[in-house]
Amino acid sequence: xxxxxxxxxxxxxxxxxxxxxxxxxxxxxxxxxxxxxxxxxxxxxxxxxxxxxxxxxxxxxxxxxxxxxxxxxxxxxxxxxxxxxxxxxxxxxxxxxxxxxxxxxxxxxxxxxxxxxxxxxxxxxxxxxxxxxxxxxxxxxxxxxxxxxxxxxxxxxxxxxxxxxxxxxxxxxxxxxxxxxxxxxxxxxxxxxxxxxxxxxxxxxxxxxxxxxx
Amino acid sequence: xxxxxxxxxxxxxxxxxxxxxxxxxxxxxxxxxxxxxxxxxxxxxxxxxxxxxxxxxxxxxxxxxxxxxxxxxxxxxxxxxxxxxxxxxxxxxxxxxxxxxxxxxxxxxxxxxxxxxxxxxxxxxxxxxxxxxxxxxxxxxxxxxxxxxxxxxxxxxxxxxxxxxxxxxxxxxxxxxxxxxxxxxxxxxxxxxxxxxxxxxxxxxxxxxxxxxx
Numbered sequence: 001x002x003x004x005x006x007x008x009x010x011x012x013x014x015x016x017x018x019x020x021x022x023x024x025x026x027x028x029x030x031x032x033x034x035x036x037x038x039x040x041x042x043x044x045x046x047x048x049x050x051x052x053x054x055x056x057x058x059x060x061x062x063x064x065x066x067x068x069x070x071x072x073x074x075x076x077x078x079x080x081x082x083x084x085x086x087x088x089x090x091x092x093x094x095x096x097x098x099x100x101x102x103x104x105x106x107x108x109x110x111x112x113x114x115x116x117x118x119x120x121x122x123x124x125x126x127x128x129x130x131x132x133x134x135x136x137x138x139x140x141x142x143x144x145x146x147x148x149x150x151x152x153x154x155x156x157x158x159x160x161x162x163x164x165x166x167x168x169x170x171x172x173x174x175x176x177x178x179x180x181x182x183x184x185x186x187x188x189x190x191x192x193x194x195x196x197x198x199x200x201x202x203x204x205x206x207x208x209x210x211x212x213x214x
Numbered sequence: 215x216x217x218x219x220x221x222x223x224x225x226x227x228x229x230x231x232x233x234x235x236x237x238x239x240x241x242x243x244x245x246x247x248x249x250x251x252x253x254x255x256x257x258x259x260x261x262x263x264x265x266x267x268x269x270x271x272x273x274x275x276x277x278x279x280x281x282x283x284x285x286x287x288x289x290x291x292x293x294x295x296x297x298x299x300x301x302x303x304x305x306x307x308x309x310x311x312x313x314x315x316x317x318x319x320x321x322x323x324x325x326x327x328x329x330x331x332x333x334x335x336x337x338x339x340x341x342x343x344x345x346x347x348x349x350x351x352x353x354x355x356x357x358x359x360x361x362x363x364x365x366x367x368x369x370x371x372x373x374x375x376x377x378x379x380x381x382x383x384x385x386x387x388x389x390x391x392x393x394x395x396x397x398x399x400x401x402x403x404x405x406x407x408x409x410x411x412x413x414x415x416x417x418x419x420x421x422x423x424x425x426x427x428x
Contacts, residue, residue, distance in 0.1 A: 013387055013411060013423050014399040015229045031405075173227055173387055175414035175423045179405025185228040186400050191245075191393025197227060200389035205414075207421035209227050209389045 002140055003147045004074075006157055006169040007066030009184070010035035010206075013173065016181035017154035024082040027095065034176045038205040039063060048101045058203040062170055071143025073102055074135050076156035077110040080125065086112045093117060094125065105142040107135045109156060132159050154182040164193055164213060173207040216354055217361045218288075220371055220383040221280030223398070224249035224420075227387065230395035231368035238296040241309065248390045252419040253277060262315045272417040276384055285357025287316050288349050290370035291324040294339065300326045307331060308339065319356040321349045323370060346373050368396040378407055381427060386420040 011017050012035060019029030028035060039045055043054030044063035054060065081092045094100055094117075103122035110127050117125040128135040139148045150160055160166045171184070190211065199210040225231050226249060233243030242249065253259055257268030258277035268274065295306045308314055308331075317336040324341050331339040342349040353362045364374055374380045385398070404425065413424040 013385065013421070014404065171227065173421055175411045175421060177405055177409060177411045177423075177425060179403040179407075179409075183400070186397065189393040190228065191391055193393075195391060195393075197389045197391045200419075202416040202418060202421065204416060207227070207387055207389060207416065209391075211391060 002071065002143050002145060003167040004136060004150055004160065004165055005066075005147050006150045006152070006166060006171075008039055008063055008170060008172060009152055009157065010039065010172045010174050011184050012176045012178040012181070014177055014179065015183050015186055016178040017152065017157075017184045019178045019181045022078065022082075027082065029178075029181050031176070031178050032181070035172075035174050037176075038172055038174060038203060058201045058208065059206065062172070062201070062208050066149070066170065069146050070104060070149050071146030072104050072139040072148045073106040073151055074132075074139050074148060074156070075106060075108050075151045076153045077108055079151055079153050079156075080108045080110075087114050090114070090117070093119065099123075105139070107139050107142075109135055132156070132163065132165070136160075136165060154184045157184065158188055161188060161190060161193060161195070167213060169195075169211040171209050171211070173209065174205065216285065216357050216359060217381040218350060218364055218374065218379055219280075219361050220364045220366070220380060220385075222253055222277055222384060222386060223366055223371065224253065224386045224388050225398050226390045226392040226395070228391055228393065229397050229400055230392040231366065231371075231398045233392045233395045236292065236296075241296065243392075243395050245390070245392050246395070249386075249388050251390075252386055252388060252417060272415045272422065273420065276386070276415070276422050280363070280384065283360050284318060284363050285360030286318050286353040286362045287320040287365055288346075288353050288362060288370070289320060289322050289365045290367045291322055293365055293367050293370075294322045294324075301328050304328070304331070307333065313337075319353070321353050321356075323349055346370070346377065346379070350374075350379060368398045371398065372402055375402060375404060375407060375409070378427060380425075383409075383425040385423050385425070387423065388420050 019032035022029040038059045041055045042060040042063040046054030099120040100123040107126050113129050114127040194214045195211045197209045198212045201208045233246035236243040252273045255269045256274040256277040260268030313334040314337040321340050327343050328341040408428045409425045411423045412426045415422045
């Protein structure tokens, strides 16, 4: 069966996946951009944004694993956009412009229904209002033999971890102190849920840990 | 004025400074020993335990900084031993035998008074019952121009951070998942308290972060 995988999810040294006060200007919250300092220079990310060059090495190796063999994505609504509550209209179409970097179906968890949104180059956003298991079922059907990437944010990942539905999770722990924000693992006994760190690596700017479930 | 410094304090990738169920057999709690996998092989640690050899490199550089220019230590009582509640007698003299590796005065925070305990080679344990500020004052008097090292555990460090009394803190974040235990930074807004990560480094087995206070 295809796997549900988290990749390149960066957390601060104090465990936060985003800083406080997330909004349209600061989608990662105050100070949160620095969580991605290891990721942005990689060749993999530079290609995603249509540029040549970029770094190779451990950071890029982990980045590249994150886009291999994907047939669908699942995102929490706040990763899709800054709109809260009912959709006022269909104006907001994601952070990424007309050609989002997914190129496969993307299932967006929300409490507010909305028709599917077909974008360029294979990305279609489907809005799922009946919970994480339904989103995973739909994503599995869309992905076929390929895997599903769970993009986040922290609260959505916590829900899937709690339900023991995440198969593999790559975290990048970064030398950034945020002080407050969304904690990814705080108060969640992932060890009791069957997870362990089964692989790790380091670069100049991150400790990479891969958690898998027994 | 001399500084209050934390060094080589290892935390799991989920932020715990020790695993659950600490006792005499597992002073670092279940699974907690793995937090020190980066530290034990270093030349600095090997010398402390009277052995030759050991690794050099970033891990040893950070380990060596931890023992430079120290005139006193402060420890929480649980770092001194597994005894809880009033001292039944004076039998327990620390985890370290007759010649503890401190060689300077050590101030042990406890709710239960006990006469000072003079050990070999310069280590004397003083038991402080009137709080963290008193312990720091006494340690400053003992240390003179040298610095004071705050050994831990997590709850004692949290108290000193909250009071903005820690000047410098080196953490080693390790690729170990503990799931539960004593959280070092959870729920403590160190950024709002004036701390930032001002230096970092990596080795094969740890992300080293140095926090300083503005």
